[in-house]
Amino acid sequence: MSDDVAPEPGIRGLSAERTKAFVDAVVAIAMTLLILPLMESVGESAGHDHTTWEWLVDQRDQLQSFLISFVLIAMFWMLHHRLFVSVQRITPGLMWITVAWMLTIVWMPVVTALTGQVADDALQKVLYIGTLVVTSAILLVTRVYLARHPDLHRASRDDLRLGMSIDVSMIVLFLVALAVALVLPAVGYLGLFVMFLTGTVQKLTARILR
Structure with missing residues (x-):
């Protein structure tokens, strides 16, 4: 039987391997x-004869944004x-959900550049942390979809x-971080450190879901 044909009558979907590689x-x-x-x-610093230390000082905000975003994208990918790993078949519905999730990932470099190069404002925080909320929400939608289609995984x-x-x-903790960033501008994106509470909040959420 071809790998691109559903394994059982009535089940639509293609092999998930190409989608996994694409993601x-x-x-x-x-x-x-x-x-x-x-x-x-x-290159710009070199053109102005800046020292390495001057470059580090000038780019401290961009360096912070880069490190935070790199870790967050890595976490989302994991x-x-x-x-x-458990998904075997891909339906059009699951494919579009995955495409939406990838859209939030490729948007991250844009909002990361904003946080490091554009003057800080409330909308910037909404765009950056809001993207993290949407990414998590789409992953949640993916799990709900798979729960309703057990033949795919x-x-x-x-x-x-x-x-x-x-x-x-x-999602809850990202929203808390956004609220902190908006209410306490001096704290800014450091509010994302509330993510260290994920384990505690997850245990409470797991009890509610059960």
């Missing part, structure tokens, strides 16, 4: 694009990768429920 490539490119503003700034209900609790806790 990995998109995430890798997005993570690479994060470094471009810093690469450009090196969550998505762990989920899709090998994941157990317990695994999906655990993943949902993680997604919900991340």
Whole structure:
């Protein structure tokens, strides 16, 4: 039987392998694009005869944004990768959900450049942290879709429920971080450190889901 044909009558979908490879490539490119503003700034600093220390001081905001975004995209990829390890078939619905998730990932280098190069304002925080909320929300939608289509994967209900609790806790904490960033501008994106509470919030969310 061809790998592009559904294994059972009445089940539509194609092999998930090409989609997994495509997602990995998109995430890798997005993570690479994060470094471009810093690469450009090196040339500009060299043109002004700046020292390495002067470059580090001038680009401290961009460096902070780069490191935070790099870690966040890596974290999102790991969550998505762990989920899709069990996915065997892809339907049009799951494909479009995945495309929407990738859209938020490729948007991250843009909002990262904004946070490091454009004057700080409330809308900038909404765009950056709001993107993180949407990325988590789409991952949650993916798990719900898979829970309703068990023929597409090998994941157990317990695994999906655990993943949902993680997604919900991340959404809640990103919203808390956004509120902190808007109410306390001096704190800014450091409010994202509330993500260290993910484990605690996840346990509470898991109990509610059960």
